[in-house]
Amino acid sequence: MKKIAVLMIAAFSMAVAVPVFAAEMTKEQKDQCLLASKGCAGEADTIQKKIKKLQAEVKKGTKVYSADEIKKLNDKLKEAEDLLDNMMKN
Amino acid sequence: MSLKKTVAIAAAVGALAAISVPAMALENEFHGIYNLKFFSSNVENGGTAAIDPTGYLEKNKANNYFEQRARLQYTAKANDDLKLVTQFELDTKFGGDKTGKYGISSDGGVFDADGISIETKHVYLDFNLGKNINVRTGIQPIKDSLKGIFLDADLAGVQATSKMGAATLTGGYFRYKTESSLLTTGAAAPAGTGVNGTQSTSFFTNTSPLGHDNADIFTLDAKIALNKDAKVGASYYLLSDYSTATVTTFHVVGLNADAKVGPLSLSGFLAAETGFVGSTPRRKAISGYAANVAAKVAIGPGTLKTAALYLTGDGNTGNGNNTAWNSTGSATYAEGGMFLLVRTGVGGTSTDRTLTGANFTSNKGLILYTLGFDAAITPKLYTNVNLGMLWAAKNLGAPTDGGLPGSKPNASNFRGGEINLETGYKVYDNLTAKVQLAYVLLGGYYKHSAANLDPTKSPEDPYTGRVALSYAF
Numbered sequence: 001m002k003k004i005a006v007l008m009i010a011a012f013s014m015a016v017a018v019p020v021f022a023a024e025m026t027k028e029q030k031d032q033c034l035l036a037s038k039g040c041a042g043e044a045d046t047i048q049k050k051i052k053k054l055q056a057e058v059k060k061g062t063k064v065y066s067a068d069e070i071k072k073l074n075d076k077l078k079e080a081e082d083l084l085d086n087m088m089k090n
Numbered sequence: 091m092s093l094k095k096t097v098a099i100a101a102a103v104g105a106l107a108a109i110s111v112p113a114m115a116l117e118n119e120f121h122g123i124y125n126l127k128f129f130s131s132n133v134e135n136g137g138t139a140a141i142d143p144t145g146y147l148e149k150n151k152a153n154n155y156f157e158q159r160a161r162l163q164y165t166a167k168a169n170d171d172l173k174l175v176t177q178f179e180l181d182t183k184f185g186g187d188k189t190g191k192y193g194i195s196s197d198g199g200v201f202d203a204d205g206i207s208i209e210t211k212h213v214y215l216d217f218n219l220g221k222n223i224n225v226r227t228g229i230q231p232i233k234d235s236l237k238g239i240f241l242d243a244d245l246a247g248v249q250a251t252s253k254m255g256a257a258t259l260t261g262g263y264f265r266y267k268t269e270s271s272l273l274t275t276g277a278a279a280p281a282g283t284g285v286n287g288t289q290s291t292s293f294f295t296n297t298s299p300l301g302h303d304n305a306d307i308f309t310l311d312a313k314i315a316l317n318k319d320a321k322v323g324a325s326y327y328l329l330s331d332y333s334t335a336t337v338t339t340f341h342v343v344g345l346n347a348d349a350k351v352g353p354l355s356l357s358g359f360l361a362a363e364t365g366f367v368g369s370t371p372r373r374k375a376i377s378g379y380a381a382n383v384a385a386k387v388a389i390g391p392g393t394l395k396t397a398a399l400y401l402t403g404d405g406n407t408g409n410g411n412n413t414a415w416n417s418t419g420s421a422t423y424a425e426g427g428m429f430l431l432v433r434t435g436v437g438g439t440s441t442d443r444t445l446t447g448a449n450f451t452s453n454k455g456l457i458l459y460t461l462g463f464d465a466a467i468t469p470k471l472y473t474n475v476n477l478g479m480l481w482a483a484k485n486l487g488a489p490t491d492g493g494l495p496g497s498k499p500n501a502s503n504f505r506g507g508e509i510n511l512e513t514g515y516k517v518y519d520n521l522t523a524k525v526q527l528a529y530v531l532l533g534g535y536y537k538h539s540a541a542n543l544d545p546t547k548s549p550e551d552p553y554t555g556r557v558a559l560s561y562a563f
Binding site: 044046047048049072083084086087088089090 | 123177
């Protein structure tokens, strides 16, 4: 039993450590990345999406994050908003 | 298999998995904007010079043109404490532009797009020292704590910010002219010498070492958060320009505050300026002042906002004093939302023409009152309406009234009132289509001062209509 538990932990540690890549398409599946530019590997966030994501995380509050982490998220939110403002300015 | 062996295998597999993941990944972040604008205006022409109504007739042909601007930003982030930020700008006027922005080349708007368009916007290293100190070195955006009326520009220098509890202290040093940039083109040289047949005078020689005839800016800003809703700040700015024979030094001391009281947001500042401006035959002592107060409140689907700005002028240019507000040469004031009265710095393309110009330094001084409403009609549709009234703080040098005997200057200080409207629709989350309209009703300051000096004619009221597309990613 112990052996099985240890082997399972080993397998799990391997699984979580390997980065997740977009699933390979099977012969029957459509490639949404090529077809509709959706779900591509290495897809980056737009500045608006980044701001929205940060706002959503800040909203989760102290139930999820520590006070320090919320401060850090708020700093990153301000940085992203400043970046958008600065790109729009003369 | 014994338990020991199994543990050893598990540890080996775990170790292998651990080393197969990079310890530190470089985060490559790309962002940018694209703005396209079509203009139809009697005063906007793609340039940046201040609008002088006395240069216009009673009726003028309108300019019509297209401009686009793209900005590409790349950030190389090693970790949360270290990154390089770069941003480049590509401006184009459809048809091309050889008005000097890129030397003798046009921008890329000409036939076959063979022109120069790329400019540097920002290049700086941003890093943290410990938990509380942030340092930026390089070409970076700098804006004063006076809503931009002294300095709002991209400058090369070093800035450090330190946070200590509720207090934030920022200090900066920026150099914007030095011997190697002080190259001037002198009188025509004998044939075969110099560049393009003219003689270049260089300060950049063995007898003129670098770093002595600079133009430098120092900044010091302190901000204290009194509580969640109130902040006060104090600032000191020094501009020291030794790049010409007429040396200039500005010292600016300012106080600023902003607070939220329920749905109401209040902000304002007071600033005093001393120092001297280079002038012949002798330098002039400066004593300029600036004041601002603004309020906005959320009402229904939008925000009602009002603000007033005052910058002193100089009523007597013959004496040894200069009582006008003197800026660094690149100033903005965005909160009134004006299109043609005052530079907001948010135009989005190269066109940047207003009655008061990019440099708020003027013997006229400035008094501006604005009132506006920004309405979010639906999540995709918005409309902003603004009214503004502009006066000269000092009437000295008012345009001559051609209708008055003896060609006297106009006695009115009222330069004009602007009404503008912007309405936009979000085609996608990051693409907005918008229309901007503005009309300035010129005041008594410009009465009977049309360019042809007809004593019965006043210059045409400035107007603009713009259709724009704005993409940010």
